[in-house]
Amino acid sequence: MDKKTYYETSKKMESVGVDPAYVMGWQTGFMHSPKLEEQRVTDAYDAGYNDGLQGKTDGFSSWTKQ
Incomplete structure (x- = not known):
């Protein structure tokens, strides 16, 4: 797992208002x-x-x- 990709992608999704269920699913996957x-x-x-x-x-x- 690339921690930088995980952090930056999660931060970007949350900042643009992505559905929290999608974010949780993406992080889990x-x-x-x-x-x-x-x-x-x-x-x-x-x-x-x-x-x-x-x-x-x-x-x-x-x-x-x-």
């Missing part, structure tokens, strides 16, 4: 941690988790709250 329980997973969390697993740092734009 990026760290390769287990997913939340099935009943607590939302679409935003799932998308973030998958992007984090893949190491994507630019897939959050559609999850920014307007």
